[in-house]
Amino acid sequence: MSTSNAVAYGTTQTLRAAIAGEVFVPGDPGYDQARQAWNLAVDERPAVVVEAETAADVACAVRFARAQGMRIAPQGTGHGAPPLEPVDGAMLLRTSRMRGVRIDPAARTARAEAGAQWQDVTVPAGEHGLAALAGSSPDVGVTGYTLGGGLGWLARRYGLAANSVTAAELVTADGRSVRADADHEPDLFWAVRGGGGSVGVVTALEMRLYPVGELYAGVLFFPIQRSAEVLHAWQAWTGMVPDEVTSIGRIMRFPPLPEVPEPLRGRAFALIEAACLGDERAGAELIGPLRHLGPELDTFAMVPAPALAKLHMDPPQPIPAQGDGALLADFPAAAIDALLAVAGPGADTPLASVEVRHLGGALARPDPDGGAQPSIGASHLVFAAGLTPTPEAVAAVRQHAQAVKDTLAAWHASYDYYNSEETPADASAVLPPASHRRLQQIKAGYDPGQVIISAHPVWPARGRTPARGRT
Numbered sequence: 001m002s003t004s005n006a007v008a009y010g011t012t013q014t015l016r017a018a019i020a021g022e023v024f025v026p027g028d029p030g031y032d033q034a035r036q037a038w039n040l041a042v043d044e045r046p047a048v049v050v051e052a053e054t055a056a057d058v059a060c061a062v063r064f065a066r067a068q069g070m071r072i073a074p075q076g077t078g079h080g081a082p083p084l085e086p087v088d089g090a091m092l093l094r095t096s097r098m099r100g101v102r103i104d105p106a107a108r109t110a111r112a113e114a115g116a117q118w119q120d121v122t123v124p125a126g127e128h129g130l131a132a133l134a135g136s137s138p139d140v141g142v143t144g145y146t147l148g149g150g151l152g153w154l155a156r157r158y159g160l161a162a163n164s165v166t167a168a169e170l171v172t173a174d175g176r177s178v179r180a181d182a183d184h185e186p187d188l189f190w191a192v193r194g195g196g197g198s199v200g201v202v203t204a205l206e207m208r209l210y211p212v213g214e215l216y217a218g219v220l221f222f223p224i225q226r227s228a229e230v231l232h233a234w235q236a237w238t239g240m241v242p243d244e245v246t247s248i249g250r251i252m253r254f255p256p257l258p259e260v261p262e263p264l265r266g267r268a269f270a271l272i273e274a275a276c277l278g279d280e281r282a283g284a285e286l287i288g289p290l291r292h293l294g295p296e297l298d299t300f301a302m303v304p305a306p307a308l309a310k311l312h313m314d315p316p317q318p319i320p321a322q323g324d325g326a327l328l329a330d331f332p333a334a335a336i337d338a339l340l341a342v343a344g345p346g347a348d349t350p351l352a353s354v355e356v357r358h359l360g361g362a363l364a365r366p367d368p369d370g371g372a373q374p375s376i377g378a379s380h381l382v383f384a385a386g387l388t389p390t391p392e393a394v395a396a397v398r399q400h401a402q403a404v405k406d407t408l409a410a411w412h413a414s415y416d417y418y419n420s421e422e423t424p425a426d427a428s429a430v431l432p433p434a435s436h437r438r439l440q441q442i443k444a445g446y447d448p449g450q451v452i453i454s455a456h457p458v459w460p461a462r463g464r465t466p467a468r469g470r471t
């Protein structure tokens with residue numbers, strides 16, 4: 001145990017007595033389980049772990065940390081743990097027990113407590129023919145994902161999830177419980193919608209849902225040797241599709257593990273994944289030109305919106321992994337060829353997946369009422385990832401993910417996407433410059449002492465403190 005982590009059991013007794021949740025310090029049975037992030041490669045060693053049950057627990061924990069002079073790292077699932085700075089000496093404030101969700105079918109809204117995972121929202125929303133702007137994975141946290149923007153299968157039609165947030169409940173760094181919405185705490189409301197979790201600990205989010213019961217979605221699998229033909233055809237096709245289509249071109253190397261279905265196990269493919277809003281006839285017409293290429297496997301069909309959680313084949317349980325991404329201003333034919341040189345059929349790479357997401361559509365149109373990411377001014381997002389069961393694998397995956405970014409440097413946009421930047425980087429690297437400057441001003445008002453540790457740190461602006469708690 002590091003000396004900075006030496007918080008006496010007795011010191012935490014008052015907190016244990018005051019909250020409904022649990023408190024763990026190093027040496028407690030349960031400490032190791034409580035500190036474990038979803039990403040098993042991340043070794044977080046906080047001084048205290050608090051597993052909050054309620055918003056009141058969160059407020060109590062924040063006040064306790066302040067009294068002890070501790071910093072606070074809010075965390076739900078730990079999917080986004082890789083870029084986090086070390087939490088030694090800090091409180092890891094876990095919201096994973098706070099998974100309550102309420103759907104209001106008439107108003108087409110959902111309220112999700114801070115620890116809710118996407119499947120907690122998409123499944124009950126689906127029962128009312130409604131869809132949330134969830135991402136590719138059912139167990140990613142609603143809160144972390146949405147605070148960082150939130151790029152999902154309906155993104156080209158409905159934009160980033162952050163811009164569909166209608167209210168946030170937070171505990172600020174000084175322990176106050178506040179509600180931020182269009183009429184209250186406008187700075188906080190703006191900051192949580194895409195600016196990350198640096199201005200307070202979120203205890204619940206409210207968001208709009210959309211009338212999508214079923215849609216046409218699936219994957220086309222081609223042998224990896226056809227990568228060039230497939231990615232060039234996909235790229236040309238994306239230039240013609242409406243905003244109702246969100247798609248990904250991808251190279252995937254499946255590990256030879258028993259849990260991988262037999263036709264894919266140990267094999268490598270070029271894939272096209274897509275979700276098309278509309279009925280089967282319209283969807284089949286849209287996918288027609290790609291289907292015409294003759295895939296080895298074709299899973300396109302009408303599916304209920306919650307089934308989108310399976311489309312990207314994300315790991316169904318915690319794994320050790322490392323990835324990295326970059327926004328691209330453009331993805332022309334030369335960029336495809338460059339990518340294939342480092343990740344295509346001839347490459348010797350530990351990367352299990354290299355994907356290119358087609359952006360544009362609603363993502364490209366600034367939302368006048370939006371938050372810190374009112375739009376994404378890039379045409380594509382590239383993301384490369386691999387399994388990292390050993391330290392050597394971490395180094396190898398990092399090196400190859402960096403090679404993917406380097407080879408596409410000529411097309412790199414001016415900043416990266418918040419949620420896909422898995423290497424430590426401050427918020428200036430993952431937000432538009434004007435948003436980053438405003439976020440620094442807001443941070444100066446709400447957390448000038450940098451108490452809250454967030455995935456991508458924001459350094460408070462010096463010299464000017466905006467009015468706090470304006471309504």
Ligand SMILES: Cc1cc2nc3c(=O)[nH]c(=O)nc-3n(C[C@H](O)[C@H](O)[C@H](O)COP(=O)(O)OP(=O)(O)OC[C@H]3O[C@@H](n4cnc5c(N)ncnc54)[C@H](O)[C@@H]3O)c2cc1C
Binds near residue numbers: 079135196314419
């Ligand atoms: C398998 C996988 C699939 C993914 N798919 C997508 C995708 O399709 N689209 C996309 O946009 N992203 C995707 N991501 C990235 C994901 O959105 C980020 O990793 C996100 O940070 C995860 O949120 P979380 O709450 O699950 O993780 P956590 O690690 O729990 O949280 C990440 C960060 O969010 C902040 N945070 C979390 N909870 C709170 C809180 N209550 N208050 C204040 N701050 C908080 C903190 O800064 C924290 O460090 C994916 C990641 C993985 C691993």
